[in-house]
Amino acid sequence: MKRYAFMIVLFLQVWITLAHAEGVKQEEINKKNVIAFYEKAINEKDFEAASKYMGPHYIQHNPMAADGPEGLKKFIAFLRERFPHSRSEIKRAFAEGDFVILHVHSVRVPGTRGRAIVDIFRLEKGKVVEHWDVIQDIPEDAANGNGMF
Secondary structure, eight states: OHHHHHHHHHHHHHHHHHHHHHHHHHHHHHHHHHHHHHIIIIISOOHHHHHTTEEEEEEEOOTTSOSHHHHHHHHHHHHHHHOTTOEEEEEEEEEETTEEEEEEEEESSTTSOOEEEEEEEEEETTEEEEEEEEEEEOOSSOSSSSOOO
């Protein structure tokens, strides 16, 4: 009986280790997919290329952008028309489960300070399906010297 219990415990430990490794692997895939999605959508302003990283639906929480894939398409067209030289640099990327968070320095008009953005994406099966963001202008003068990035 002891040998049987030992084998069950050993099996469970191996199974938990493999499950954890698979979760970590999926988080890395999610992070890579979100970074590629972001690059295609925001920097290259290419909806068709970005849409390859999207799931069957897209929930948008930014109140200034319309919901769904068509909303993203319109937002990308807006960027292309109004801010053709805009550029966003991802400073940090974090993944946990089905969520990926980007800390971004966005400059819509070259030569300006730009904005600090935290983008949060939710994925299903490795595809982007939901987005939130928090946006803050970078001030000329700060109360501290730490910087925003």
